[in-house]
Amino acid sequence: MPEQSSLTAQLKPHADRMRVAHLRDLLSADPERFERFSRTGCGLLLDWSKEKLDAVAWESLLHLARERGVENARDAMLRGDLINGTEGRAVLHTALRGGNWAPTQALQEIALEKTRFLRFADDIRAGAIAASDGAPFEHVVNIGIGGSDLGPVMAVRALAPFCDGPSMHFLSNVDGAHAIDVLDGLDPRRTLVLVASKTFTTLETLTNAQTARAWLAETLGEGQVGQHLAALSTNADATAAFGIQSDRVFGFWDYVGGRYSLWSAIGLPLALAIGAERFEAFLAGAHAMDAHFADAPLADNMPVILALIGIWRRNALALVGHAVIPYEERLARFPAYLQQMDMESNGKSVRMDGSPAQDATGMMVFGEPGTNAQHSFFQLCHQGHDVVALDVLIGRRVVGEAVSGRAGVHHTHLMANALAQTRALALGRTLEETRAEMAHEGIALDEIERLAPHRTFPGDRPSTTIVYDQLDPETLGKLIALYEHKVFVESVLWDINAFDQWGVELGKQLAKQITPALADPRLAAAFDPSTRGLIEALLQKEE
Numbered sequence: 001m002p003e004q005s006s007l008t009a010q011l012k013p014h015a016d017r018m019r020v021a022h023l024r025d026l027l028s029a030d031p032e033r034f035e036r037f038s039r040t041g042c043g044l045l046l047d048w049s050k051e052k053l054d055a056v057a058w059e060s061l062l063h064l065a066r067e068r069g070v071e072n073a074r075d076a077m078l079r080g081d082l083i084n085g086t087e088g089r090a091v092l093h094t095a096l097r098g099g100n101w102a103p104t105q106a107l108q109e110i111a112l113e114k115t116r117f118l119r120f121a122d123d124i125r126a127g128a129i130a131a132s133d134g135a136p137f138e139h140v141v142n143i144g145i146g147g148s149d150l151g152p153v154m155a156v157r158a159l160a161p162f163c164d165g166p167s168m169h170f171l172s173n174v175d176g177a178h179a180i181d182v183l184d185g186l187d188p189r190r191t192l193v194l195v196a197s198k199t200f201t202t203l204e205t206l207t208n209a210q211t212a213r214a215w216l217a218e219t220l221g222e223g224q225v226g227q228h229l230a231a232l233s234t235n236a237d238a239t240a241a242f243g244i245q246s247d248r249v250f251g252f253w254d255y256v257g258g259r260y261s262l263w264s265a266i267g268l269p270l271a272l273a274i275g276a277e278r279f280e281a282f283l284a285g286a287h288a289m290d291a292h293f294a295d296a297p298l299a300d301n302m303p304v305i306l307a308l309i310g311i312w313r314r315n316a317l318a319l320v321g322h323a324v325i326p327y328e329e330r331l332a333r334f335p336a337y338l339q340q341m342d343m344e345s346n347g348k349s350v351r352m353d354g355s356p357a358q359d360a361t362g363m364m365v366f367g368e369p370g371t372n373a374q375h376s377f378f379q380l381c382h383q384g385h386d387v388v389a390l391d392v393l394i395g396r397r398v399v400g401e402a403v404s405g406r407a408g409v410h411h412t413h414l415m416a417n418a419l420a421q422t423r424a425l426a427l428g429r430t431l432e433e434t435r436a437e438m439a440h441e442g443i444a445l446d447e448i449e450r451l452a453p454h455r456t457f458p459g460d461r462p463s464t465t466i467v468y469d470q471l472d473p474e475t476l477g478k479l480i481a482l483y484e485h486k487v488f489v490e491s492v493l494w495d496i497n498a499f500d501q502w503g504v505e506l507g508k509q510l511a512k513q514i515t516p517a518l519a520d521p522r523l524a525a526a527f528d529p530s531t532r533g534l535i536e537a538l539l540q541k542e543e
């Protein structure tokens with residue numbers, strides 16, 4: 001069978017047509033554009049009317065999704081087929097939040113383990129499981145990295161108004177400064193340490209876990225340490241070897257990828273912070289999005305729509321930058337969380353069969369909350385050489401906003417700024433408009449001529465806006481699941497495996513080879529001249 005042409009080739013006629021169309025004109029030519037390019041579902045509004053495409057281009061994207069088997073791939077994932085081909089694994093993070101698509105055995109083991117870790121969370125919160133001196137725990141330190149850190153960090157911050165359990169602390173970096181900064185000032189007698197690692201082999205986590213263990217033992221004595229430790233892992237042998245009692249080990253399975261594991265025992269820090277009931281609401285939110293993803297027709301299916309926008313940006317417009325801007329301070333770590341989810345999943349260049357990918361894949365995901373981002377990298381977004389596509393997230397309300405009786409004041413500014421930025425990015429301001437505005441301000445003609453080019457905005461820069469009601473556990477679950485499925489659908493269209501991460505292995509291997517050379521510099525002779533030179537520079541004694 002002849003090979004299908006690439007997405008890029010199939011989209012080219014539409015890309016060519018759109019290249020000469022300015023977003024300003026697309027918006028002014030079609031009063032129905034918002035209705036045409038927005039959908040509500042699952043309590044969210046998705047508006048892509050400021051993406052640089054037209055109805056014909058959109059139809060062709062939907063056609064690609066149908067033609068390339070997005071629905072079959074989705075069903076295969078949900079029912080637990082071994083879609084992670086390079087690791088021979090199923091992908092069942094959706095089963096962690098309910099649903100009856102998955103194999104019964106998986107659903108049963110998930111339910112049992114969830115009961116265990118949620119009971120543990122509530123017992124700690126209630127003081128029924130106490131510290132070695134019998135008093136309640138006041139602090140929890142979660143030690144993990146990547147998928148065993150970013151999700152809990154992000155979610156605990158996002159749901160701050162719902163956090164009424166022990167205070168949460170997160171230790172991830174192997175940099176000893178992180179351990180010092182997190183542990184210093186905490187009382188080991190009041191602190192529970194969670195060691196979170198799917199594999200329980202990760203250098204950073206094991207190094208920090210040993211340090212935290214020693215820190216506990218110094219004050220509590222070796223015999224009491226066990227009561228201050230728990231582990232979240234799929235590797236029961238390694239947690240036992242580390243000395244963690246089996247009733248304090250909360251497991252999950254190889255069908256849960258690290259960056260998709262927040263819904264499993266890896267979510268224990270969140271459950272400790274907000275309690276089992278709210279954690280269930282978080283799972284229910286994600287499940288609602290799963291059900292929408294499973295059932296909604298492609299044209300109304302929000303994760304599919306978001307993925308098609310991603311394909312359009314990457315393969316039709318050849319964009320590389322993808323900024324995620326939550327206008328919600330509590331989502332400050334959401335961009336970093338998505339960064340791993342998206343870039344570790346779709347940062348691949350070979351197809352499922354090992355042949356080179358036909359299309360450019362993956363985008364550089366970054367972001368900060370608005371309005372702060374406006375005062376840092378938005379200059380480049382508005383006037384820089386390269387176009388960055390934006391996802392803007394904003395709630396209708398902020399949970400608990402009432403600072404000194406000024407409820408609503410902050411939020412009105414927040415909403416106005418979010419809308420102003422995407423409007424400015426799309427419409428821009430022409431040279432003529434700039435000149436006219438400067439003249440109106442009474443600026444002298446020669447100054448206008450000198451400064452107008454600097455004050456002109458090209459516009460034509462795409463964005464998608466996601467509106468939710470308020471950032472509660474259910475909404476957070478929906479937002480995360482929305483992006484998880486978006487990333488998956490993109491991977492289906494690119495024919496890459498979103499669920500492995502071989503690209504992180506080489507650096508880990510080389511670090512193991514370099515470590516001995518930092519103790520014995522003679523071993524550096526084996527390395528390239530650059531690495532050798534840097535080893536010598538790092539080992540230099542202070543002048």
Ligand SMILES: O=P(O)(O)OC[C@H]1O[C@](O)(CO)[C@@H](O)[C@@H]1O
Nearest residue numbers: 146147148197198199202258504
């Ligand atoms: O949970 P673990 O096994 O310690 O792994 C941590 C992280 O390391 C990675 O394997 C990449 O380095 C991620 O995929 C994972 O989330």
